Amino acid sequence: MAHGRTRPTSRDVAHAAGVSQAAVSLVLGDKWRGRVSEATAERVRRAAQDLGYRPNLAARNLRLGRTRTVLLVVPALTTEFFAGVYTGAARVAAAHGFGVVLYPSPEGIGPARDPFASAQAALDGVIASSMAADALTAIRGDQLPLVMLDSDPRGSHGAATVNLDITDGVRQVADHLLALGHRDLLHLAADVPSWTFEIRARELAERLAAVPGTSLRTARSPLAIDAARTAAEAALTAPGPRPTAVICDDDLLAAGTYKAARRLGLRIPDDLSVTGIDDLGLATAIDPELTTVRLDAELFGERGMHALLAVLEGRTPARGDIPVELVVRASTAPPPAP
Structure with missing residues (x-):
């Protein structure tokens, strides 16, 4: 058994646990199930812990080729x-x-x-x-x-x-704003060529198209607060009816929309509702706190x-998207009266 400063070996663990070195390798490599008993595995783990044993990962990896x-x-x-x-x-x-x-x-x-x-x-x-x-x-x-x-x-x-079930997240946002009475909406979309943003735009367009009397315009912005402020300000001052709600692909874009609204003298949510996606720390740091989709x-x-x-390991990975949740805070309210 190891003493003093001598580093304990798997042989020391095997001796202390009363098992073979092969059994120690199986247990500490997490490949013991079906080969040794739960009691034996626990005895090996306890012996390794008592001895302060640490496997030589470098040597083991060379043997495994990984x-x-x-x-x-x-x-x-x-x-x-x-x-x-x-x-x-x-x-x-x-x-x-x-x-x-x-x-x-x-x-x-x-x-x-x-x-x-x-x-x-x-x-x-x-x-x-x-x-x-x-x-x-x-x-x-x-x-x-x-x-x-x-x-x-x-x-x-x-x-x-x-x-993540981002499709459902977008559906939850759209249904929330529609239930509040919003019909003129702006999608502040992330200017990033990625499937996750393409699916948000497609789902939003399809959901709103199914509701008569709605209009949806789109503005694009890089994922940065200042860029989002510029894009939102331009979209909110464009000709035609001003949107009563802005659906942002990301909380950063929502923060930029807040800055644009302030510059234009618009109050959130009295004049303009704003939503995000992510539920980052800034979602509760900005005022009013942001209605957004929480992604875990x-x-x-x-x-x-x-x-x-x-x-x-040659197994089939688990299937199914990760659920997401709309967190309703103070940035959304019914649209202002005409």
Whole structure:
């Protein structure tokens, strides 16, 4: 048994637990089910903990021919949403002995330099947002086991896709505003070529087209508050009836709309209702607090990592979109009287 400063070995753990080294490897590699009993597994785990044993991952990975490292490709971290995705993915990865390397694509989208000499040699798999899909080509991530986030499952390059139920989120926003009585609406759309934003525009147009007497105009903006202020101000002062509600693709765009309304002397929600999507921290920091669709970013990351683990192990990933929820706050109200 190990004493003093000598690093304990798997043989020490096997001796302390009264089992073979093979049993120790099975338990600590989380491959014991069906091979050793629950009681034996618990005895091995307790012995390892008492001894302060840490497996030599580098040596084990060389034997396995795997690095136990996953790349998470996301847009540039301009909001906390993708930080939440990383947190969720890293939590599941750590529980399975994997590490996650976060790779923000420069400028949010577009090609990016390879962060490794050879991605295929350095990585076991990739989880990628469709908003940063172009970066995959540069890092050759599309040649590895790949899980796509926010991606059209019918045309995805990934072995699996994980999506939030963004269609239902847009439907909840539209139904909320329609129930309040709004009929002249503005869609402040994210100027980003991505499936997740295309699906928002399509669902919104279809939902409103089904209700007689509604009008929907669209303005586009980069995902930045100042750009959104400029776009919203131009749309709200364009010829024709002024919209009574603005549906924003993102909370950042909603914050820009608030600034535009203030510059135009419009009160929210008395003169103009505003909605967002994400439920970022700023949704409750702005005044009035924002009605928005809550997306569970950490659960999104967790599901992405679980899907990749399933792909790596030859299992079928769980199906079904992640539910989303409209959080109604003070930025929406019935439209002003004509």
